[in-house]
Amino acid sequence: MTPPSQSQLSARMIQNFTGESNLEPHWGYAYRVVPCQNDAGSCAYLDVVYSAHDRGMLYTGILWATILGILLVWGVVRRLSMGSDGGSRYEMPCEQENLLTGEVVTKPRSVGRLTRAMRAVGATGRRYLLSSKGMKSVFGQVTRLQVLILLVLIGYLTIWSFVGIVYAKWITPIKGQPAHIKNTRTSLGPWADRVGVLAYALTPLSILLASRESILSLITGVPYTSFMFLHRWTGHIILVQSILHTIGWVIVEARLYRPQPSVWNAFIVQSYARWGVVALVLLVLLWVGTLQWTIRRTGYEFFRKAHYVLAMVYIGAVIGHWKQLQCFLVPGLVLWFVDRGARLVRTALLHYGYIPSQGKVGFAAAQAEMKLRRDEKHGDVVRLDFEHPQRAWKVGQHFFLCFTEGSIWQSHPFTPLSWPVENGKGTVRHSYILRAKGGETKKLAKIVRDKLGALSEKAIVPTTPVILQGPYGESIAEGVTPDVNVLCVAGGTGITYVLPLLIDLLRDRHMNHGRKVELVWAIKRSEDVEWVEPEMEELRRLGAAHGLTIRIFVTDDDAAKAAPSATCCGGESSQEDDDDIKRAPRMSARRDSSTARGRPDVTAVVKHFVEGVAQGSTRVFGSGPPGMIGELRSVVADCNSGSKVWMGEDRFDVRLVCDDRLEW
Incomplete structure (x- = not known):
């Protein structure tokens, strides 16, 4: 790692740099000049700054170690339970014949005390944590368990935001200024840095929670949609942390340091400060774009595409603000690109193959037969039916469908109505029903009406090209044994x-x-x-x-x-x-x-x-x-x-x- 120049050091923190001084590296922060050549108060302040940052980096490591540890234990326990009984939580029932009547009576097999205790604990947990009572006004239709996990995360972050910092105030002289003009150095700066570090550390977690090709789902078996609540609130937390970080340093640079306004003017023109302002503006735009008020007026597809673009530009801006912490941001970018790449691979695997009509190998959309049932009051209903060469999906999984005659940039999730089973031709039948209320579904209903009007022979069923992506989700039939x-x-x-x-x-x-x-x-x-x-x-x-x-x-x-x-x-x-x-x-x-x-x-x-x-x-x-x-x-x-x-x-x-x- 190449030591920074004197100008790079002074750009972040005033330190006396001499040829005899050594540079002490600190992961994720500016190098420190040792021994300290400043006044006693400034040196004491620098001790607090660097020790608080070093502890903050340690705490972010503990945060991620905790998250990864929970996922590891969860994944191992889930794998062991699946391996021991095929994914079922229940014993198979047994059949006994009544010797008096000749009837066959099905009785559940007896279970051990440990199994019964686990079921009892699960039932108790669901009784108190499954409901959304008392949560709707603030969090919407979510379970108490989801809110509890969020509160634990907030409490965890609150502890790491304040511990390991020495809270004090130092009044220090300013070189070249009259004796009555002094700097006021407090622990506000170290605390603001700690909050900023935690915001960086949460960025990859936020992306992980939003991934459709979810690593979390592979480990836990929980559908990726269940993580969206935590994704949204992690974004809220990052916004609050970023605002607090900004307010803290604005107070320090514009109020506590003297003389003003020269100190503030010199601070705000620096590259890292400007990138910080840009990053905060982008983050606020990201947050505004997620509000239901905004989505209703701009449309969901605009929100989704704008969210992607703003998120990527935001990550670039925060790297420009403080590149020493890109160790948290680069993994976030990698996760995002892996998610997008996996989606493209899924689509290619479903649609790339031999095309009989063209006599060659290539990409071909599925041709879905369309049926329309008119309902002016509630919205027309469209049914799609088609056969597609693929393996059967699991019951309860869903696909994202793109109707190319409407737009190639939009896809929406739909659960197949058909029972997933391969026929003798190596294909699986897909059937979907959707109500045309607005947006892409309303556009599709109009396409059906137009095609029905253009067909001279009513026996001909109109078709439309469909591009599939999936399947996503988990089997909902798993664990539903004959006694359930x-x-x-x-x-x-x-x-x-x-x-x-x-x-x-x-x-x-x-x-x-x-x-x-x-x-x-x-x-x-x-x-x-x-x-x-x-x-x-x-x-x-x-x-x-x-x-x-x-x-x-x-x-x-x-x-x-x-x-x-x-x-x-x-x-x-x-x-x-x-x-x-x-x-x-x-x-x-x-x-x-x-x-x-x-x-x-x-x-x-x-x-x-x-x-x-x-x-x-x-x-x-x-x-x-x-x-x-x-x-x-x-x-x-x-x-x-x-x-x-x-x-x-x-x-x-x-x-x-x-x-x-x-x-x-």
């Missing part, structure tokens, strides 16, 4: 999240006939069932042998019709259920009388389901508007009871799996 009871709650197009799961469970030849499985779907109009008519018919056929209950609610008052409230596909229903749930050969729906606007009472649905469970734990799957997901979290939290699980009542071990992408 399943409740699926969907709103509108959220049905695409749960339908493949239900079909996957009902196709399982190890299906436990004693488990309870139910689907609750809220739709705007009764005709909306036709979006997914083939899949619902398949679900009804499979469910007839497994006691599947399907309940459909129509929420639009104008569309509500006098028809049975739900359809039960096989199985038995209680006398109370028979008043509202009627058997029918096909799906039907009417307005549910439990609420004024016809929406299902999610709280009552979940509690009634859990109370009706005979044995085994419960898994609730939800996909729909944020309000519905928030209500699901609250009721699932209330249904959990660690003490009852410990006593053997497994039905109070209730887990929630929801489509987080609809919340962010």
Whole structure:
């Protein structure tokens, strides 16, 4: 490392540089001149400055060691649990024959005290940390667990911001100035530097939390969307730290150091100070761009592209401000480019291959058949169907779709409606439904209408090129063993999240006939069932042998019709259920009388389901508007009871799996 020149040293801190002096290196900071040739007060101040910085660098190392240590332990425990039981948390049930009646009774296998204790602890944690009650006004639809993690991070950073600094004040003379003009040196400068160092250290963490090709998801199994809350708040923390760092040094340079305004004028024209101002302005612009007010007025795609550009320029500016700390910034840039590169590789692997129509190898988009169902009040619904050569994805994973006839610069996440399985031709069928409310989806609906109007033969189905990127996310079927009871709650197009799961469970030849499985779907109009008519018919056929209950609610008052409230596909229903749930050969729906606007009472649905469970734990799957997901979290939290699980009542071990992408 080449020692800096005298001008570079004096640009950062006034030190007496002589030919006999030595330069003492300090990682991430300016070299120190030793021995100190200043007055006693200035030397004492320099001792505090350099010791505080050295401790700050040590604390950032401890911060990252803590983060990496947690991830290491998490990853090892997850890998061991997957290796020991295939990813399942439950014992397989056993079947016993009743010698008196000849009936086969399914009973859960006994579990050890340690396993039961772990389940009880998990149920207790979910009871108090899953709900979003008390969090919505400040944090939105997030869990208490997410807020707790954020508070722990803030507390951790607060401790490292203040410890290891000697807080004092030194009045020092100024060479060449009258005796009554003196500098006031305080610990404000060292503290402001500490806060700035922590802001640098958090930058790669912020990028890591925002990555779609998430290393964190690979290690923990948590979907990348679940980290977006921490990404946003880490950005808020970095902004606050940067503002405090700037305010601290403005006070020092413009108020405490004398004479003024010459000291301030000499300070602000220096390159590192100017880059600091630029970096803070860019950071404020980044923050303003993330506000919902800004996104609504500029559009999500503008926000996303502007966010990328501003973030990269910001990182360049902070390197210009203090390049000695680029050890934190270069890894952030590497993570960002790796994420973008991995996305391109995914897309190439999905679309690059032999093109029969052209007789050569190249890049080809999938050609999706489009069907349109008009709905002027709520937005048209478009269904896409196509076959694509690839491996089958996992149930619950999603793809980003780019509709090239609309724009090649935009892609949006959609969950496939189809059950992922390879056919004999080495392809997998993709089916998607989307409601055209605005933006790219509205543009796609217009393309369908235009193509339908241009076709002279109505039998011809219009097509559109689609570029896929994915799959992303984790399997939601993992751990759903034959003794786990399943409740699926969907709103509108959220049905695409749960339908493949239900079909996957009902196709399982190890299906436990004693488990309870139910689907609750809220739709705007009764005709909306036709979006997914083939899949619902398949679900009804499979469910007839497994006691599947399907309940459909129509929420639009104008569309509500006098028809049975739900359809039960096989199985038995209680006398109370028979008043509202009627058997029918096909799906039907009417307005549910439990609420004024016809929406299902999610709280009552979940509690009634859990109370009706005979044995085994419960898994609730939800996909729909944020309000519905928030209500699901609250009721699932209330249904959990660690003490009852410990006593053997497994039905109070209730887990929630929801489509987080609809919340962010």
